[in-house]
Amino acid sequence: MVTLDEVLGSGLLQKPSGDAPEALQRQITNYKPLHTFKLEKTRPYQQQYADIYFLRLTKIRPAVEAAASVAWEGTVLGGEKVKRVERVLDVRQGELCWVAGTVYMDMPLKPSILEDVSKDRWISAPTSVGHYYSGNGEDSVMLEDDSGRIRLVGNALQNHFMVTGCIVAVMGTENANGEFEVIDLLFAELPPQPERWSLSKGKKEADSSEDVEMMDASFSGQSHKPSSKKIALVSGLEFSNADTSYAMELNLLLEYLLGEALDPSVQRDELSHITRLIIAGNSISTTAAEQAKPAAAFDTTTVTNKFQSQNKKYGYDSSSYNPVPSQLLDSFLSELLPTMPVTLLPGALDPANASYPQQPIHPAVFPQSRTYMPPPKAGAGKDKDAPEEEEPGWFDSVTNPWEGEIEGWRVLGTGGQNLDDVFKYVESEDRLGMMEAMCRWRCVAPTAPDTLWSYPFQEDEPFVIKECPHLFFVGCQPEFGTKVIHGPDRQAVRLIAVPSFSETREVVLVDTETLDVERVKIVAE
Amino acid sequence: MPVTRKSARSRGGAAAAAAQGKQQTLSFHHRVTKPTVKTGKDLVKEEETPETVTKKKDIKVKDDTTEAPKAESHSEEEGEEHHEKKKKQPHAKVKKPAKKAATKHVKEHVKEHVKEEKEKEDEPKRSEIELCALEIPQSAIDAYWNKIDSARMASTVHKKHTQDLTTGEKVLRYFDVSSHYGPCIGITRLKRWQRAEKLGLNPPLEVLAVLLKEGEGEDKVKERAHMDELMNSVSAGP
Numbered sequence: 176m177v178t179l180d181e182v183l184g185s186g187l188l189q190k191p192s193g194d195a196p197e198a199l200q201r202q203i204t205n206y207k208p209l210h211t212f213k214l215e216k217t218r219p220y221q222q223q224y225a226d227i228y229f230l231r232l233t234k235i236r237p238a239v240e241a242a243a244s245v246a247w248e249g250t251v252l253g254g255e256k257v258k259r260v261e262r263v264l265d266v267r268q269g270e271l272c273w274v275a276g277t278v279y280m281d282m283p284l285k286p287s288i289l290e291d292v293s294k295d296r297w298i299s300a301p302t303s304v305g306h307y308y309s310g311n312g313e314d315s316v317m318l319e320d321d322s323g324r325i326r327l328v329g330n331a332l333q334n335h336f337m338v339t340g341c342i343v344a345v346m347g348t349e350n351a352n353g354e355f356e357v358i359d360l361l362f363a364e365l366p367p368q369p370e371r372w373s374l375s376k377g378k379k380e381a382d383s384s385e386d387v388e389m390m391d392a393s394f395s396g397q398s399h400k401p402s403s404k405k406i407a408l409v410s411g412l413e414f415s416n417a418d419t420s421y422a423m424e425l426n427l428l429l430e431y432l433l434g435e436a437l438d439p440s441v442q443r444d445e446l447s448h449i450t451r452l453i454i455a456g457n458s459i460s461t462t463a464a465e466q467a468k469p470a471a472a473f474d475t476t477t478v479t480n481k482f483q484s485q486n487k488k489y490g491y492d493s494s495s496y497n498p499v500p501s502q503l504l505d506s507f508l509s510e511l512l513p514t515m516p517v518t519l520l521p522g523a524l525d526p527a528n529a530s531y532p533q534q535p536i537h538p539a540v541f542p543q544s545r546t547y548m549p550p551p552k553a554g555a556g557k558d559k560d561a562p563e564e565e566e567p568g569w570f571d572s573v574t575n576p577w578e579g580e581i582e583g584w585r586v587l588g589t590g591g592q593n594l595d596d597v598f599k600y601v602e603s604e605d606r607l608g609m610m611e612a613m614c615r616w617r618c619v620a621p622t623a624p625d626t627l628w629s630y631p632f633q634e635d636e637p638f639v640i641k642e643c644p645h646l647f648f649v650g651c652q653p654e655f656g657t658k659v660i661h662g663p664d665r666q667a668v669r670l671i672a673v674p675s676f677s678e679t680r681e682v683v684l685v686d687t688e689t690l691d692v693e694r695v696k697i698v699a700e
Numbered sequence: 701m702p703v704t705r706k707s708a709r710s711r712g713g714a715a716a717a718a719a720q721g722k723q724q725t726l727s728f729h730h731r732v733t734k735p736t737v738k739t740g741k742d743l744v745k746e747e748e749t750p751e752t753v754t755k756k757k758d759i760k761v762k763d764d765t766t767e768a769p770k771a772e773s774h775s776e777e778e779g780e781e782h783h784e785k786k787k788k789q790p791h792a793k794v795k796k797p798a799k800k801a802a803t804k805h806v807k808e809h810v811k812e813h814v815k816e817e818k819e820k821e822d823e824p825k826r827s828e829i830e831l832c833a834l835e836i837p838q839s840a841i842d843a844y845w846n847k848i849d850s851a852r853m854a855s856t857v858h859k860k861h862t863q864d865l866t867t868g869e870k871v872l873r874y875f876d877v878s879s880h881y882g883p884c885i886g887i888t889r890l891k892r893w894q895r896a897e898k899l900g901l902n903p904p905l906e907v908l909a910v911l912l913k914e915g916e917g918e919d920k921v922k923e924r925a926h927m928d929e930l931m932n933s934v935s936a937g938p
Binding site: 221222223225226229230233234321322633634 | 879880882883885886887891895898899901
């Protein structure tokens with residue numbers, strides 16, 4: 176009979192080498208979401224979209240005119256003094272003046288509802304055109320306000336991005352063709368930026384001692400050891416059951432975020448510092464199922480095709496519904512949630528409403544992760560003020576676009592539809608430049624409602640950026656990019672274009688103290 | 701059958717039988733108490749009793765109890781019903797329990813009494829600015845309109861279209877057309893005014909005064925812009 180000692184000595188069995196690794200703790204970040212883009216459940220759709228343009232112009236015009244008067248007051252060109260003109264139609268030929276208004280881009284490739292109605296064409300679903308920019312001189316830029324429209328020409332226009340809906344001030348004169356020759360152009364520039372911790376400061380003083388202790392602990396923690404907390408940003412996870420090319424990477428991503436990947440030293444130094452995950456859109460993908468269908472059609476005979484089309488009932492084919500993608504997302508989140516809080520923004524492919532601003536994904540989609548969300552309130556939906564006071568759950572399903580405060584920094588993020596739409600208007604590929612332009616226009620979605628479907632706001636338009644964020648991220652982009660831009664009033668904004676995970680396998684980590692950005696690529700070999 | 705002694709007695713003594721109380725008869729000693737429509741005469745009598753103006757639009761029955769003892773010999777029911785039918789007092793009047801004001805109110809009652817009753821429940825809270833607007837008298841509104849009219853270079857050409865409009869409606873139409881405050885279609889006038897106020901555009905207070913004034917029938921202030929109604933009108937063709 177073999178005794179244990181003999182076996183141990185021979186090297187077949189070994190006692191555990193060291194002590195069990197200590198369980199790592201994750202720190203808590205201060206998190207306060209804002210409900211700027213939340214819409215009422217009983218919202219009316221009776222109103223016109225013209226109100227949105229009116230609200231945008233009224234809100235941004237004072238800032239633009241202030242900047243313009245500072246820049247152009249007293250300018251003398253060719254012996255003539257620049258004058259301010261009240262309305263767009265007050266421009267006179269040969270007179271040097273400046274005026275502020277909304278830009279409208281007249282492009283033949285842009286889908287236009289007026290064209291469709293006039294030609295009596297009824298299309299079931301709007302066809303998505305790739306690019307509106309035609310580049311052959313057919314596009315025209317116009318300046319518009321409540322009085323009328325005037326066409327803008329000039330070389331000064333080439334240096335700036337222009338899309339429908341941005342508010343500009345232009346200086347120039349009207350030429351013989353009735354067009355406005357632009358000499359100089361100005362935007363509203365970055366809005367005033369709040370200080371760090373501006374939203375939580377008041378709360379901190381008013382809170383009970385418990386919270387104050389926690390705050391002190393985290394503050395002291397930061398001063399004693401430079402343990403940098405990090406926020407992970409990811410987008411385009413695109414869980415689907417058909418396309419499994421990146422399923423391995425998704426699994427590795429889960430291990431990475433949980434802190435189970437790599438060796439203990441890396442885990443302690445880097446992975447445990449990730450304190451929050453923000454998923455910026457496109458978590459579920461259903462396109463793969465449609466791609467599978469034409470492949471099947473080639474193999475089968477016409478008889479089976481008829482069968483497939485006969486499945487249609489109530490106007491949609493119920494056999495094409497696939498619950499697997501949302502189940503995969505749910506299991507991913509439910510494994511991650513016990514250790515890390517998650518903020519989920521819906522994207523273009525996600526089960527949320529199609530128009531901007533997208534409302535939060537309903538908890539019904541997540542049967543397992545639902546336990547981490549706040550429970551539904553009795554009599555909810557009638558109280559408009561209640562959402563402001565409730566605590567955000569560990570799992571926060573939020574609107575797209577979204578505004579909030581994380582660790583004192585003001586964060587503004589979108590799922591990518593606004594940037595993709597602006598991209599279609601301009602010739603360049605510089606997505607970061609477009610993000611910068613959006614900040615300087617003070618508008619998150621300038622092309623809404625022209626080409627980006629939107630809710631017809633009547634009382635207040637939330638797309639206008641009132642307070643400059645410290646961090647602005649846009650998800651579902653084709654590649655990673657980051658930049659810091661500065662404003663005239665010592666504002667600084669970190670722009671991040673978060674790449675789509677399904678294509679690039681990359682995760683972005685943002686340091687919460689310095690707002691530095693790291694890019695992590697997950698490769699499975 | 702030959703007349704029996706019994707029947708002869710009963711026939712002859714019908715009146716006597718009635719007098720004895722064997723048969724029920726109609727009696728006209730009790731007053732008819734079913735509610736009747738008040739005529740102008742009755743109201744004129746009631747007018748003379750000064751009513752204390754407690755609340756502007758309060759038509760609750762409990763207020764009647766304070767006025768009942770002051771009412772004349774009319775029964776309590778009639779007093780209640782008068783109160784129910786009482787029109788909502790015009791907003792232009794300031795809330796002051798003065799007897800002078802009371803007589804003015806009461807005159808309005810006479811005019812509006814015969815029309816349909818409009819029952820409103822609790823009064824919405826009036827903001828400060830709305831209270832300021834409510835104090836603007838009709839003369840100020842007229843002066844405002846005259847100022848706008850005189851600023852125009854040409855006088856109104858087609859007077860026949862505008863002569864049917866009250867000054868209030870003219871003021872409101874001018875407000876609708878002022879694109880400075882946004883498009884007038886798809887939004888009620890009051891909401892548009894409040895939106896302009898919130899955005900800091902300083903819309904004229906006289907417009908709010910006209911909007912908050914309540915009228916009846918032709919006097920009623922139109923909620924939506926006239927242009928809105930024209931744009932939304934549906935014409936049925938052959």
